[in-house]
Amino acid sequence: xxxxxxxxVKILEATLKHTGKMHDMxxxxxxxLVNPYCMKRAENKxxxxxxxxxxxxxxxxxxxxGLSKKLRINGELLSGSILEDSAxxxxxxxxxxxxxxxxxxxxxxxxxxxxxxxxxxxxxxRETRFTLWTKNxxxxxxAIRKGYKKPENLTIIYSSPCLNHKVELEKIRKAFPFxxxxxxxxxxxxxxxxxxxxxxxxxxCASCLKCYAPNDITEISELLK
Numbered sequence: 001x002x003x004x005x006x007x008x009v010k011i012l013e014a015t016l017k018h019t020g021k022m023h024d025m026x027x028x029x030x031x032x033l034v035n036p037y038c039m040k041r042a043e044n045k046x047x048x049x050x051x052x053x054x055x056x057x058x059x060x061x062x063x064x065x066g067l068s069k070k071l072r073i074n075g076e077l078l079s080g081s082i083l084e085d086s087a088x089x090x091x092x093x094x095x096x097x098x099x100x101x102x103x104x105x106x107x108x109x110x111x112x113x114x115x116x117x118x119x120x121x122x123x124x125x126r127e128t129r130f131t132l133w134t135k136n137x138x139x140x141x142x143a144i145r146k147g148y149k150k151p152e153n154l155t156i157i158y159s160s161p162c163l164n165h166k167v168e169l170e171k172i173r174k175a176f177p178f179x180x181x182x183x184x185x186x187x188x189x190x191x192x193x194x195x196x197x198x199x200x201x202x203x204x205c206a207s208c209l210k211c212y213a214p215n216d217i218t219e220i221s222e223l224l225k
Contacts, residue, residue: 013070014089024206026098030075030107048163048185053225054106078117079110100212103132112142122151131155131212137176150178160184169218183220
């Protein structure tokens with residue numbers, strides 16, 4: 001499946017100029033507007049995907065905006081075939097080394113090939129710590145079963161699918177032992193009523209790093225935007 005030719009290689013586009021909470025962070029993402037799993041979950045009002053901030057933002061920008069097109073093309077490339085090294089963006093140079101980098105700031109995994117390509121991206125940049133958020137760990141499991149190994153510089157966070165309902169880490173690890181942390185979103189009323197420790201302030205990822213740096217924090221909780 002790995003292409004033999006490097007001619008006319010399309011290169012994935014990373015985002016290296018984030019604003020807001022992800023300023024000073026880099027990311028490589030796909031579009032939730034064309035991911036069939038994101039689209040199906042967004043229709044279910046019981047799921048946090050129904051309130052997806054990324055979908056709302058991309059719809060506001062429009063399907064033909066530069067960002068929407070970039071994310072759509074990234075998804076097509078990442079899920080279509082196992083990519084040559086030359087197809088991955090160069091994120092580390094003599095001028096700048098990205099110490100921490102996010103995978104999927106907008107969308108989610110599309111298939112097992114997508115997971116393998118993220119493994120390869122991590123392996124090509126071993127000096128960088130990557131974090132992947134996903135509700136589709138089955139694709140990572142499929143990649144591992146096919147013989148691919150989770151890179152040591154990759155943290156995998158399982159995103160709890162339901163608002164106000166935390167998936168227990170030990171429970172999800174029984175099926176997917178490669179999961180490192182669980183991320184759950186709560187509304188203010190539920191968080192206050194249940195004494196939930198909101199440890200994601202959604203302000204500055206680069207100075208927080210609970211999700212990125214190796215540590216003992218395995219549960220991340222955020223308030224609904």
